[in-house]
Amino acid sequence: MEKITISVPVESYTYAELTPQQSELVEMARQYTSNSYAPYSHFRVGAAIRLDNGVIVCGANQENVAYPSGTCAERSACFAAGAQYPGVAFRAIAIASVGTDGQVPNTPTAPCGACRQALLEYETLAGANVEVLLAGRDKVYVLPSVKSLLPLAFSEF
Numbered sequence: 001m002e003k004i005t006i007s008v009p010v011e012s013y014t015y016a017e018l019t020p021q022q023s024e025l026v027e028m029a030r031q032y033t034s035n036s037y038a039p040y041s042h043f044r045v046g047a048a049i050r051l052d053n054g055v056i057v058c059g060a061n062q063e064n065v066a067y068p069s070g071t072c073a074e075r076s077a078c079f080a081a082g083a084q085y086p087g088v089a090f091r092a093i094a095i096a097s098v099g100t101d102g103q104v105p106n107t108p109t110a111p112c113g114a115c116r117q118a119l120l121e122y123e124t125l126a127g128a129n130v131e132v133l134l135a136g137r138d139k140v141y142v143l144p145s146v147k148s149l150l151p152l153a154f155s156e157f
């Protein structure tokens, strides 16, 4: 038996420490929380993806009375980007949320497993790391890649 330990690189920044490009992307994600349709969870999430052509494509969670028919902000954004700009590589994604209490959670919100898998495929297509920015109330977690979010990912494609 061999024990394997997998570590994930996460850097925690204050908002003032972000680069202008990072700040812009986080702000777009925060703005899109207000485009969320979340009558069931009351948890509003926004996502913003910067593409290699400089365009930023945003998304917000869209729920449905038939629960599995809805989708998360991250997949909302990445599928919109794939549909509008096929073949254009992703460079970064920012994710922001507003909790059920109407406040930005102190702990940055991370994508669900399904979104991690979806984002990983776009990162693989891009052939380069997609920076991940997870926005919380006072801090932003910065990860160098989607792979960082999904160790031991399914990658048989």
Ligand SMILES: [Zn+2]
Residues within 6 Å of the ligand: 072, 073, 074, 075, 111, 112, 113, 114, 115, 116
């Ligand atoms: Zn998700």
